[in-house]
Amino acid sequence: xxxxxxxxxxxxxxxxxxxxxxxxxxxxxxxxxxxxxxxxxxxxxxxxxxxxxxxxxxxxxxxxxxxxxxxxxxxxxxxxxxxxxxxxxxxxxxxxxxxxxxxxxxxxxxxxxxxxxxxxxxxxxxxxxxxxxxxxxxxxxxxxxxxxxxxxxxxxxxxxxxxxxxxxxxxxxxxxxxxxxxxxxxxxxxxxxxxxxxxxxxxxxxxxxxxxxxxxxxxxxxxxxxxxxxxxxxxxxxxxxxxxxxxxxxxxxxxxxxxxxxxxxxxxxxxxxxxxxxxxxxxxxxxxxxxxxxxxxxxxxxxxxxxxxxxxxxxxxxxxxxxxxx
Amino acid sequence: xxxxxxxxxxxxxxxxxxxxxxxxxxxxxxxxxxxxxxxxxxxxxxxxxxxxxxxxxxxxxxxxxxxxxxxxxxxxxxxxxxxxxxxxxxxxxxxxxxxxxxxxxxxxxxxxxxxxxxxxxxxxxxxxxxxxxxxxxxxxxxxxxxxxxxxxxxxxxxxxxxxxxxxxxxxxxxxxxxxxxxxxxxxxxxxxxxxxxxxxxxxxxxxxxxxxxxxxxxxxxxxxxxxxxxxxxxxxxxxxxxxxxxxxxxxxxxxxxxxxxxxxxxxxxxxxxxxxxxxxxxxxxxxxxxxxxxxxxxxxxxxxxxxxxxxxxxxxxxxxxxxxxxxxxxxxxxxxxxxxxxxxxxxxxxxxxxxxxxxxxxxxxxxxxxxxxxxxxxxxxxxxxxxxxxxxxxxxxxxxxxxxxxxxxxxxxxxxxxxxxx
Numbered sequence: 001x002x003x004x005x006x007x008x009x010x011x012x013x014x015x016x017x018x019x020x021x022x023x024x025x026x027x028x029x030x031x032x033x034x035x036x037x038x039x040x041x042x043x044x045x046x047x048x049x050x051x052x053x054x055x056x057x058x059x060x061x062x063x064x065x066x067x068x069x070x071x072x073x074x075x076x077x078x079x080x081x082x083x084x085x086x087x088x089x090x091x092x093x094x095x096x097x098x099x100x101x102x103x104x105x106x107x108x109x110x111x112x113x114x115x116x117x118x119x120x121x122x123x124x125x126x127x128x129x130x131x132x133x134x135x136x137x138x139x140x141x142x143x144x145x146x147x148x149x150x151x152x153x154x155x156x157x158x159x160x161x162x163x164x165x166x167x168x169x170x171x172x173x174x175x176x177x178x179x180x181x182x183x184x185x186x187x188x189x190x191x192x193x194x195x196x197x198x199x200x201x202x203x204x205x206x207x208x209x210x211x212x213x214x215x216x217x218x219x220x221x222x223x224x225x226x227x228x229x230x231x232x233x234x235x236x237x238x239x240x241x242x243x244x245x246x247x248x249x250x251x252x253x254x255x256x257x258x259x260x261x262x263x264x265x266x267x268x269x270x271x272x273x274x275x276x277x278x279x280x281x282x283x284x285x286x287x288x289x290x291x292x293x294x295x296x297x298x299x300x301x302x303x304x305x306x307x308x309x310x311x312x313x314x315x316x317x318x319x320x321x322x323x324x325x326x
Numbered sequence: 327x328x329x330x331x332x333x334x335x336x337x338x339x340x341x342x343x344x345x346x347x348x349x350x351x352x353x354x355x356x357x358x359x360x361x362x363x364x365x366x367x368x369x370x371x372x373x374x375x376x377x378x379x380x381x382x383x384x385x386x387x388x389x390x391x392x393x394x395x396x397x398x399x400x401x402x403x404x405x406x407x408x409x410x411x412x413x414x415x416x417x418x419x420x421x422x423x424x425x426x427x428x429x430x431x432x433x434x435x436x437x438x439x440x441x442x443x444x445x446x447x448x449x450x451x452x453x454x455x456x457x458x459x460x461x462x463x464x465x466x467x468x469x470x471x472x473x474x475x476x477x478x479x480x481x482x483x484x485x486x487x488x489x490x491x492x493x494x495x496x497x498x499x500x501x502x503x504x505x506x507x508x509x510x511x512x513x514x515x516x517x518x519x520x521x522x523x524x525x526x527x528x529x530x531x532x533x534x535x536x537x538x539x540x541x542x543x544x545x546x547x548x549x550x551x552x553x554x555x556x557x558x559x560x561x562x563x564x565x566x567x568x569x570x571x572x573x574x575x576x577x578x579x580x581x582x583x584x585x586x587x588x589x590x591x592x593x594x595x596x597x598x599x600x601x602x603x604x605x606x607x608x609x610x611x612x613x614x615x616x617x618x619x620x621x622x623x624x625x626x627x628x629x630x631x632x633x634x635x636x637x638x639x640x641x642x643x644x645x646x647x648x649x650x651x652x653x654x655x656x657x658x659x660x661x662x663x664x665x666x667x668x669x670x671x672x673x674x675x676x677x678x679x680x681x682x683x684x685x686x687x688x689x690x691x692x693x694x695x696x697x698x699x700x701x702x703x704x705x706x707x708x709x710x711x712x713x714x715x716x717x718x719x720x721x722x723x724x725x726x727x728x729x730x731x732x733x734x735x736x737x738x739x740x741x742x743x744x745x746x747x748x
Contacts, residue, residue: 283464
C-alpha cells in the first residue's frame with residue numbers, strides 16, 4: 001500500500017495496462033508532450049513512445065471516431081477528453097456508434113474503448129465548463145458509466161474499464177486529482193458494477209458518488225456527533241448499477257438521501273429514487289430525498305456557484321428531514 | 327353514553343370479519359362485557375362483547391355479511407339518548423330515526439348533505455384515513471395495531487416508525503383482553519348435487535388465510551426435508567404403564583412427541599429459531615404449535631413452555647386446545663407465537679409426509695403412523711412398532727447437519743422415553 005494522489009493512481013493504472021497489453025493506447029488533446037492537462041499521462045509518452053501516446057488536434061468528434069474504429073478492429077483505445085464538457089462534441093460518435101455498433105452488427109463488432117477525463121464542477125469555471133454530465137451517458141443503453149471517488153477506486157476501476165469489452169465512460173473528478181489516499185501498488189482490480197459501503201451506519205443511507213461522496217462522509221461525521229448514524233454507499237459504477245448493495249442498505253436503515261451534483265430534473269438521483277420506491281417501498285419510513293444540483297446553469301459568481309451545488313449543510317438538513325427532525 | 331359497535335380487529339392477518347350472528351336483538355339491554363354478536367375471522371369464531379352497558383338501540387350489520395375492520399355494526403345507548411349524530415357519522419346506517427317533518431330550509435340542507443354523502447356508501451374504516459409511512463403500516467399490521475390509534479409525529483400527522491414503536495411500548499403495559507366463553511357451533515355439510523358439474527364455494531376467511539400463509543411459506547422459504555424412523559416400543563410401553571395407573575388423562579403419541587421435541591429444542595436452540603430477513607432470531611422459550619384439522623381448514627394452537635411442563639399437563643392442554651380448535655373457539659393469543667410446530671397425520675394411516683413450514687418458524691415436524699414393521703435386530707428379523715418422522719427446515723436458518731442432530735435427539739428421546747422423566 002502507498003499513499004498517492006488520485007491523478008497518480010490513474011497514471012499507474014494506465015501504465016500497468018499499457019505494459020500488460022500492447023493493444024492499449026492513449027489518445028487525446030495534449031496527452032503526450034504536455035503530459036495531460038491534469039498530468040494524468042505523466043511519463044507515458046517517454047515510456048511507450050508516440051505510437052501509443054498520441055496527441056490530437058482539437059477535434060473531439062474526430063479522434064473519438066478514430067478511437068471507435070480502432071476498437072472495432074481489435075485495439076483497446078483510451079480516449080482522453082480534456083474535460084467531459086467537450087465530450088458533447090463527440091456525442092454522436094459515443095451515442096450512435098460506440099454504444100450501438102455491437103448491437104447493430106449482431107455482436108460481430110465489439111467496441112472496447114474507454115473515454116475518460118474530468119467532469120463535474122470545479123471552481124468558478126462558469127456554465128460551460130462546470131457540468132456534471134453523468135445522467136447524459138447513463139441514459140444510453142450500451143454504455144457503462146464509472147465515477148470513482150478515491151485514488152484506490154480510480155486505479156482499480158480504470159484497469160477494469162480498459163479490460164472491459166464494451167465502451168466505458170469513465171468520469172474523473174476535476175477537483176479530486178490532488179486528493180490522496182491508500183492505493184494498492186500491486187495488481188488492483190475493482191469490478192465494474194459493484195458498489196461499496198464507504199461508511200457503515202444504522203439510521204439513514206446516503207448514496208453519493210465521485211466528489212459528493214466526500215461531502216456525504218463529512219456530513220456523516222458531523223451527524224455522528226449528534227447521535228445519528230449514517231451509512232454511506234458509493235455506487236462507483238452508475239451503469240450498470242449495483243442495486244442490491246443500495247437496496248440492502250435501505251432495508252436496514254429505512255431512510256435514504258441521494259446526493260447528486262448534476263441538475264435535479266431527470267438526474268441519476270431520480271432513477272435511484274424510483275428504484276428504491278419500487279423495490280423496497282414497504283420498508284421506507286420516509287420518501288426518498290434528494291440533494292441535487294439546482295436546476296440552473298452553473299453561475300460564475302462564487303456565492304451563486306456555492307448555492308447551486310450540494311453542500312454539507314444541505315446534506316445534514318436532508319438527513320434531518322428523512323428522520324422527521326427539525 | 328351512546329357508542330357505535332364496530333367490526334373489531336380480531337386477527338393480525340386480516341382487515342375484515344364476518345358478522346355471523348347477533349346474540350342480542352334491537353331493543354335488548356346489554357351489560358358491560360356481555361357477548362352481543364359472533365364474529366368470524368380467518369382463525370375462528372369469537373364473541374364480541376359490549377364495551378359498556380346500555381340498550382342495543384340500532385342493529386346495522388347484517389348476519390352473514392363481511393365487513394371491514396371499523397365498520398359500524400350497531401349502536402348501544404341509553405333508551406332516551408339521541409342517536410342522530412352517531413348515525414350520521416356512521417354513514418351506511420339503515421333508516422334514519424323518525425323526526426318531525428323538516429321545514430324547507432332544513433330540507434335543502436339535508437339534500438345537500440345527501441349529495442356529498444350518499445347513504446349507501448359503506449362506512450370508511452379508520453385505517454383508510456390515517457397517513458403513515460409504508461414501514462409504519464407494516465409494523466402496525468405485524469403487531470396487530472389499528473393505525474388510527476397511533477398519534478403521528480411526521481408532516482401532516484404522518485405516523486412513522488418511531489410512533490408505532492412508542493405505541494407498542496405503551497401497550498405492553500396494558501392488560502390482556504378477557505377470554506370469550508366456549509360454545510361449539512355446528513354446520514351442515516353440503517355436497518354438490520349430481521346434476522351440476524361442480525359447485526363453487528365462497529372462500530371462508532380461514533381458507534383465504536391458509537392460502538395466503540402457505541404461499542408466504544412455500545414460495546420464499548427454501549425448504550429441505552430430513553426423514554428418520556423411530557422405534558416406538560418404549561413409548562408404547564410407557565403409554566400402557568400410564569394407562570394402567572388409572573384416573574389419569576390418556577397420553578397420546580402426539581403428547582410424547584411434543585414433549586420430546588420440547589426437550590430436544592432446549593438442547594438444540596439453533597432449531598428453535600426464525601429467519602428474520604437481516605437477523606436470525608433464537609427463541610429462549612419453547613412454544614410448540616400443534617396442527618389441528620378443523621372443518622374447512624386447520625389451525626395451530628400453541629403449547630407454551632412445553633419443555634417445562636410434565637406429560638400430564640401437556641396431554642391435558644393439547645386435548646383441551648384441540649377440542650376448542652375444532653369448535654373454532656380459540657383466542658388469537660392461543661394460536662400465535664409458536665416457535666416450532668408438530669403435525670401428526672398418523673391417525674389417517676399416513677406413513678410419512680412433508681409439512682409446509684409455518685413462517686417465521688424455522689422447522690416443522692411431520693409425524694407418520696405408528697405401525698408394526700419387520701426390522702433387522704442382531705441379525706434377526708423382528709416385528710417392532712415403528713414411526714417415521716420428517717423434519718422440514720428453513721435452510722436460511724437451519725443447515726442440514728443442524729437439523730439432523732436435532733432429529734437424532736428427538737429419536738433418541740422417543741426410543742428411551744425414560745429420558746423424559748429426567
